[in-house]
Amino acid sequence: MAITFSGEFTSPRSPDEVHDFLCDPKKFGPLLPDFESMSVQDATHFTVKVRVGVGNIRGTAEIKMELAESIRPTRAQYKGRGNAVGSQITVAAGFDLSPLPEGTRIAWQGEASVFGRLASMAGGMLEPLSKKNIQKLIDGLQWALTWPPAQVVAKEAPSDAVQGAATEHSVQAPPQEVSSEAMPGMPAEQSPQSVAGELPGVQNAAEPTANP
Numbered sequence: 001m002a003i004t005f006s007g008e009f010t011s012p013r014s015p016d017e018v019h020d021f022l023c024d025p026k027k028f029g030p031l032l033p034d035f036e037s038m039s040v041q042d043a044t045h046f047t048v049k050v051r052v053g054v055g056n057i058r059g060t061a062e063i064k065m066e067l068a069e070s071i072r073p074t075r076a077q078y079k080g081r082g083n084a085v086g087s088q089i090t091v092a093a094g095f096d097l098s099p100l101p102e103g104t105r106i107a108w109q110g111e112a113s114v115f116g117r118l119a120s121m122a123g124g125m126l127e128p129l130s131k132k133n134i135q136k137l138i139d140g141l142q143w144a145l146t147w148p149p150a151q152v153v154a155k156e157a158p159s160d161a162v163q164g165a166a167t168e169h170s171v172q173a174p175p176q177e178v179s180s181e182a183m184p185g186m187p188a189e190q191s192p193q194s195v196a197g198e199l200p201g202v203q204n205a206a207e208p209t210a211n212p
Contacts, residue, residue, distance in 0.1 A: 011145040015073035033133035087116030
């Protein structure tokens with residue numbers, strides 16, 4: 001089953017700044033829902049470990065991500081494939097950028113497919129769970145791209161959706177492991193959704209559609 005999502009939001013940053021953020025694995029990777037850790041192979045490939053759970057099924061998914069398309073400053077797309085608890089997972093996320101007088105419009109599209117044990121056990125829970133996870137990712141991006149670059153460093157990121165991924169000064173180092181435990185976050189009572197809801201120009205994600 002493939003589940004697709006789409007929506008848009010705005011950022012006060014320029015299209016070039018937004019594109020550079022989206023195409024940096026060290027900034028984008030930790031925003032993935034239920035992030036645990038990641039290792040960066042090169043500028044366009046990284047492997048991320050995320051927690052997965054449906055009903056009584058719990059485990060860790062290891063997903064190999066690729067920056068499949070990068071057209072500065074108008075387009076970025078990631079594709080990923082991995083395995084978890086006897087299931088195959090594929091994901092894709094694309095971002096189309098257009099300039100606005102006050103910043104940038106980000107139109108996004110997402111797709112997730114799950115095959116195997118998770119799909120059979122999840123049943124009707126798979127679609128709402130996928131919607132929840134994609135919304136976490138978009139909430140994190142909205143928060144990270146709302147503040148001007150100079151302010152992001154001084155502000156703490158909300159926990160869950162933005163586990164410390166939004167600092168503009170990423171470490172320029174060889175491939176390395178990044179752990180979610182080492183990332184700062186906002187106080188637990190301030191959720192990513194509440195932060196995103198207070199921001200101007202943020203629109204709700206479109207309802208998902210399921211393609212059998």
